[in-house]
Amino acid sequence: MTTVTGERTHAVRLLSVSKTYGSGDTAVRALDNVTIALRRGSFTAVMGPSGSGKSTFLHCAAGLDQPTSGRVLLGEQELTGLRETELTELRRRRTGFVFQAYNLLDAVTVEQNIVLPLRLDNRPVEPGLLAEVVRSVELDVPLDRRPSKLSGGQRQRVAIARALITRPDVMFLDEPTGALDTRTARQVLGTLRQAVDRWGQTALMVTHDPVAASYADSVVFLADGRIAGELAGAAPERIAERMTHLGEW
Ligand SMILES: Nc1ncnc2c1ncn2[C@@H]1O[C@H](COP(=O)(O)OP(=O)(O)OP(=O)(O)O)[C@@H](O)[C@H]1O
Numbered sequence: 115m116t117t118v119t120g121e122r123t124h125a126v127r128l129l130s131v132s133k134t135y136g137s138g139d140t141a142v143r144a145l146d147n148v149t150i151a152l153r154r155g156s157f158t159a160v161m162g163p164s165g166s167g168k169s170t171f172l173h174c175a176a177g178l179d180q181p182t183s184g185r186v187l188l189g190e191q192e193l194t195g196l197r198e199t200e201l202t203e204l205r206r207r208r209t210g211f212v213f214q215a216y217n218l219l220d221a222v223t224v225e226q227n228i229v230l231p232l233r234l235d236n237r238p239v240e241p242g243l244l245a246e247v248v249r250s251v252e253l254d255v256p257l258d259r260r261p262s263k264l265s266g267g268q269r270q271r272v273a274i275a276r277a278l279i280t281r282p283d284v285m286f287l288d289e290p291t292g293a294l295d296t297r298t299a300r301q302v303l304g305t306l307r308q309a310v311d312r313w314g315q316t317a318l319m320v321t322h323d324p325v326a327a328s329y330a331d332s333v334v335f336l337a338d339g340r341i342a343g344e345l346a347g348a349a350p351e352r353i354a355e356r357m358t359h360l361g362e363w
Contacts, residue, residue, distance in 0.1 A: 122154075123153060123154060124151040124152060124153055124154065124187075124189075125152050125153070125154045125156075125188070125189060125283050125284045125316035126151070126152045126175050126186070126187065126188055126189075126283075126284050126316070126318070127150070127151045127152070127185075127186070127187045128148050128149060128150050128151075128171075128174065128175060128181075128184065128185075128186050129149055129184055129185040129186075129187070130147050130148075130149055130183070130184040130185070131145055131147070131148045131149070131174055131181045131183070131184035131185070131186060132145055132146055132147055132148070132181060132182050132183045132184055132339075133145040133167075133170050133174060133179070133181050133182050133339075134182045143339055144167045144170040144339050145167050145170050145171060145174065145181065145339045146167075146338065146339035146340045147184070147340065148167075148171065148184070148339070148340065148341055149341075150334065150341060152284070152316055152318060153316070154314070154316050155314045155315070155316055156316055156317075156331050156332070157307070157310050157315075157316075157317045157319070157329070157330045157331045158317070158318050158319070158330055158331065158332055158333070158334060159319050159320075159321055159326070159327035159329075159330035159332070159333045159334070160172065160318065160319065160320045160321070160333075160334050160336060161320075161321060161322070161324070161327055161333055161334070161335055161336070161353065161357060162335055162336030162337055162342070162360060163337065163357075163360055163361045166336040166337050166338060166339065166360075167336050167338075167339040167340075168320045168336055169288070169320065170339075171320075171336060172286055172288055172318065172320050174186055175284075175286070175318060176205065176209055176211070176284075176286045177193045177196070177201045177204060177205055177209070178205070180194070181194070188204065188208060188209070188283055188284065189208075189283055191204065191208075206231060206234060206235055206280075207235060207280065207282075208280075208282055208283045208284070209282045209283065209284050209285070209286060210231070210276070210277030210278060210279075210280060210282040210284070210285040210286070211277060211285075211286050211287075211288075212270070212273045212274055212277050212285065212286070212287040212288070212290045213273070213287075213288050213289075213290070214288060214289040214290065214291075214292035214293050215293065216261070216266075216269045216270060216272070216273045216293075217273065218261040218269060218272055218273060218276075219261070220260055220261050220262045221260075222260075223257060223258045223259060223260060224253075224255060224256075224257045224258070224259050224260070224261060224264070224272050225244065225257035225258065227261060227272055227276055228244065228247065228248070228257075228272060228275045228276045228279055229244060229279060230276060231276060231279060231280045232279060232280060235280075237280075239279075243279065244257075244279070247275045247278050247279050248275055250275075250278070250305075250308070250309045250312050250313065251271040251272075251274050251275045251278070251305055251306075251309055252271065252305045253268065253271040253272060253275060255268055265298070266293055266294050266295075266298060267294055267298035267301060267302050270290060270291070270293075270294065270302050271302065271305065273290075274290075274302075274305070274306060274309065278309060278313060278315065281313065281315075282315075283316065284316045284317070284318060285310075285315055285316065285317045285318070286317075286318050286319075287306075287317060287318070287319035287320070287321075288319075288320050289320060289321055289322065290302070290306070290319060290321075290326075291303060291321070291323065291326050292321075292322070292323075299323070299325075299326065300325070303325075303326055303329045304329070306329065307329045317330075324350040324351075324353035324354040324357065325350045327350070327353050328348065328349055328350045328353055331346060331347065332344055332345060332346040332347070333345045333346075333348060333353055333356075335356060335357070335360060337360045337361065342360060343356065
């Protein structure tokens with residue numbers, strides 16, 4: 115196993131990561147020599163114009179996609195070069211995902227959705243953990259209900275609970291409030307922030323919304339596949355202003 119200095123303090127590191135799609139005249143360099151380290155317990159938002167490489171960045175950091183060159187480390191574990199089965203197991207055990215479209219299973223209850231990552235891994239649900247996670251995401255619906263009966267905000271709370279239940283090294287969120295109305299989005303983001311603080315959770319969130327990004331500790335800006343700057347503790351107006359300088363979004 116390869117070890118690199120920084121493994122204890124950082125949950126994820128990308129070292130000179132580039133990703134090129136296609137080849138020859140049609141090649142697209144979606145990520146261009148990106149180096150970044152996410153501190154354990156930090157909440158980072160990723161913003162950038164359409165096509166700037168946000169999804170590619172998230173997918174490479176999460177081991178869903180392999181970089182063309184460079185290295186990705188999850189804690190002390192090098193992801194580069196792992197086989198797909200190893201990556202799948204690592205993702206299931208050590209990462210959590212929250213998507214815009216919730217991706218819940220409607221055939222089973224809310225509770226079964228939340229504990230699914232533990233079940234898939236044959237791990238027991240520790241007594242009290244389910245209740246604690248449900249409380250931390252402020253989910254106030256009967257746990258035997260089906261997700262299809264819930265509102266969008268409630269569904270996303272279920273998805274966040276499911277991502278937290280394994281206490282992952284990193285939680286990856288892809289436009290988690292993209293399908294919610296403004297008011298519900300704010301409520302879910304407030305809950306997410308509290309849950310991240312309470313669990314000391316490292317989180318990486320791609321978003322188009324400067325208000326959503328302002329809930330993070332810092333915002334990383336991407337442009338043309340490169341890191342174009344970072345803002346820490348900034349208000350939505352300042353984040354929006356930086357975005358306008360980067361181009362269309
Ligand atoms: N599978 C693929 N094959 C070819 N090109 C791709 C592929 N995925 C992404 N790209 C290209 O790579 C670049 C970065 O795409 P990416 O989806 O990472 O950007 P993004 O910032 O997430 O965009 P958006 O905000 O529109 O979702 C774009 O030019 C895109 O067209």
